[in-house]
Amino acid sequence: MPPKLSRRQQDILEFIQAFMEEHQFPPTVRDIQAGCEISSTSVVDYNLHKLQQNNFLKRLPEVSRGIELIGEGLRGSKRDIISIPIMGNIAAGEPLHVPDAPTTADEGYDEVDLPASMTGGAQNVFALRVKGESMIDALVADGDLVLLEPTTEVSNGDMVAAWLNDEEETTLKRFYIEGDMVRLQPANSTMQPIRVPASNVSVRGRVVGVFRTL
Amino acid sequence: MPPKLSRRQQDILEFIQAFMEEHQFPPTVRDIQAGCEISSTSVVDYNLHKLQQNNFLKRLPEVSRGIELIGEGLRGSKRDIISIPIMGNIAAGEPLHVPDAPTTADEGYDEVDLPASMTGGAQNVFALRVKGESMIDALVADGDLVLLEPTTEVSNGDMVAAWLNDEEETTLKRFYIEGDMVRLQPANSTMQPIRVPASNVSVRGRVVGVFRTL
DNA sequence: GTTGACACAGCACATATGGTCTGATAACTT
């Protein structure tokens, strides 16, 4: 695998990205030729073929402008948008439904579109709509959208969605292990942390974002 | 002005949107012909021309797949992404810099890309990065991104960014006029509102969104 | 030196694709 692109291939890739931001369609071979000051269309074809082999783009044969950026080629492009399913509500006292199946942005759920960069690279992100004022110590209001990455393994200091077995409550807090106990620290620094036995806490996911529209 | 689209024009528009989500480029006249079961390319051309007149799309003559969705035509499409400039910081005690010039998403500023739907249709939206904990009664934390629509005319109940002349502070609160006084109500319902003379308040913009990534 | 892979140049060809011209039908006006 030649992970390195030639100067010309980089130029071509950047030109395609720029072109697609300006227009809403990919350039032709001859557009690229002119834009990158290449003397022959066959050179463009040759390098496009290389870029395709290295999985930066996909070409549809015999199709004009049949170029689709994929994988690495999308990096930095505005097309780098993902659809995040809104899988339900989150509220104190309600069990938190976390998707077990591979979180495909399927039908059946509402969705939000966001730039992939805003999820911090997390995979399988899903969203929940906050109901009620119970998350206010996490600086989350009624109607907010919480982005969660499903995981049970979290590090100290992560903001997590945790289910408290005894209290039968879902809560959003920063998570710290302290021996057999877990300290849950509200995001609002004026409020006090709570300490509970580790056995009383099950982490459902890591919070990667909070969104509020008014 | 838009006298309403014919059935066929709606079909074509929807087909183009669907096609552009599947591929990364617009369909050809003949793609549309096949996709909408139209008998002649001239019919497609005719209706495309109409759609262009009604400002749903733009066509580039002599260019294959030279279709760009604009305005209404973008509605519901994933392309409906806008770049919002991050124009600086917002913190208590700091004067709030509101763009006076036409807020073009120019160079010189960092940007966030968001679906246009998330700004609630507001125009000229810009963003500010929150510094410090002083906005905590608006459920806004250090590092959050606040989306603002520049305006001085707000309705009762709007969340606004207000500058308090005497206190020399910027604050985010819900805004209510009460005679000569203005009541500024924190978003956090556990906290008390403040009342100040209307002359002490200058509204700098309406808050349309709050975003936090962790 | 010969060989051969690699990147490039130039050209020519086939077809993919937008546009046009001529009428036909339906819908609407007066």
Added chain:
DNA sequence: AAGTTATCAGACCATATGTGCTGTGTCAAC
């Protein structure tokens, strides 16, 4: 009913555009 406009059909043309063929210079391996 006659005229006018909007929409559609089918054929045809011009060109926009992907692709193949041949050749050239470079460079490293043998």
